Amino acid sequence: MPKVQVESFAEASPIEREGVIATIVWRIFLIWTVIGAAVMVAGLNGGNVAAWTSSTAAQEALISILAYADLIWMVSAAAVVYLRVAALDGLTRARLSAAVILAGSTAVEWIGAQTGAPFGPYRYTDSFGPRILGVLPIAIPLAWLVILLGARLLVLEIQPTVTRIALSFWVAGIALLTDLNLEFIAWKVRGYWQWYPGEANPPGWPPWQNFFSWFVLALVLHALTPWRDDRPVVAHRVARAALVVPIMNVLFLLVHVSRWIRA
Numbered sequence: 001m002p003k004v005q006v007e008s009f010a011e012a013s014p015i016e017r018e019g020v021i022a023t024i025v026w027r028i029f030l031i032w033t034v035i036g037a038a039v040m041v042a043g044l045n046g047g048n049v050a051a052w053t054s055s056t057a058a059q060e061a062l063i064s065i066l067a068y069a070d071l072i073w074m075v076s077a078a079a080v081v082y083l084r085v086a087a088l089d090g091l092t093r094a095r096l097s098a099a100v101i102l103a104g105s106t107a108v109e110w111i112g113a114q115t116g117a118p119f120g121p122y123r124y125t126d127s128f129g130p131r132i133l134g135v136l137p138i139a140i141p142l143a144w145l146v147i148l149l150g151a152r153l154l155v156l157e158i159q160p161t162v163t164r165i166a167l168s169f170w171v172a173g174i175a176l177l178t179d180l181n182l183e184f185i186a187w188k189v190r191g192y193w194q195w196y197p198g199e200a201n202p203p204g205w206p207p208w209q210n211f212f213s214w215f216v217l218a219l220v221l222h223a224l225t226p227w228r229d230d231r232p233v234v235a236h237r238v239a240r241a242a243l244v245v246p247i248m249n250v251l252f253l254l255v256h257v258s259r260w261i262r263a
Contacts, residue, residue: 022083026240029076036073037251039066040189041258046127070190071129074139077146077244084241085149088156089228097225098145104221105144110136112213119214120207121196128192137192147175148222150245157242168223175218176211178245181252183210189255 044052049062086094112119113135128137151174155167162170183206186192196202 018083018087022080022087022241025076025079025083029073029080029244032069032073032076033247033251036069037254039069040185040251040255043189045190067126068129070127070192071137071139074142074146077150077248078142080241080244081146081149081153084153085227088153089226093226093228097149097227100224101145101148101221102141104224105217106132106136106141108217109140109144118217119210121199122193122206122210123197124193125191127190144218144221146248147178147245148218148225150241150248151175151178152222152227153242154245157239164223168219171222172215172219174245176215178249178252179211179214181249181256185252185255189259 044062044066046063046066049059049066053059053062082094082098085097089097108118110132111117113122113124116122124131124135124137124140126137128139131137148171151171152167154174155162155170187195187206195206
C-alpha cells in the first residue's frame with residue numbers, strides 16, 4: 001500500500017486517498033482473479049460441489065460463495081477501472097461515462113433477454129449473481145463498464161495520441177475479441193446465460209448477430225462517453241488498470257486450454 005505522509009487516512013489529500021483505495025481494490029481484483037482461475041480450471045460450480053466434499057455444511061458454504069464469487073470479481077474489476085478513469089478524466093466525466101455505459105447496456109441487455117433482439121435468443125440464469133427483477137444479472141452492466149473503459153485505458157496506454165474515432169473502434173474491437181473469448185465459458189462452463197432456450201437441439205455456437213451486435217453496441221456506447229484530450233499523468237502504478245481486460249482474457253484462455261487438455 002502506498003505510504004501516506006500524514007497521521008491518518010482521513011487527513012490525506014484526495015490524490016493520496018485515491019491512490020490508497022486504488023491499490024486496495026487492485027489487490028482484491030488480483031486475489032479474486034487467482035481464486036477464480038483455480039475454480040474455473042478445476043470446473044467447480046454450484047451443481048457439482050458434492051463431488052468435491054461430502055460435508056453438507058461445506059457444500060452449502062461453497063454454493064453460497066460460488067453464487068456471488070463472479071459478481072465480486074466483476075465489482076472489483078469495475079472499481080479498479082473506474083478509479084483510474086476518474087483519476088485521468090475527472091470525477092464528472094467518469095460518472096458520465098459510467099452512467100452512459102451502465103444505462104445503455106442495461107436497456108439493451110434487458111430488451112435482448114426478453115425479446116432476443118439484437119443479440120439472438122438467450123436467457124440469463126442465477127449463476128452470475130442476483131438478477132434485476134429476475135431478468136438481468138447486476139454483473140452484466142458492470143461487465144460492459146469493465147470491458148469498455150478497461151479497453152479504453154489499454155489503448156491509451158499503448159497509443160496516448162489516438163484520435164477519438166479511432167479509440168472507439170479500437171475499444172469495440174477489443175470488446176468483440178473479449179466476447180469471442182468469453183462466450184463458450186459463460187455459456188457452457190459457468191452457465192451465466194443460455195443460448196436458444198427451449199430448443200431441443202440447439203446449435204453449438206451463438207448466433208453471429210450476437211458478435212455483430214456486441215461490436216456495434218460497444219462502438220456506440222463508448223463514442224457517447226466523455227474523456228479528456230489533455231489527460232494528466234497519474235503516477236501510481238500507471239499501467240495496472242489497463243491490465244484488467246488483458247488479465248480477464250488470459251484467464252478465459254487458461255480455462256479454454258485446461259478444458260482442451262482434459263478432453
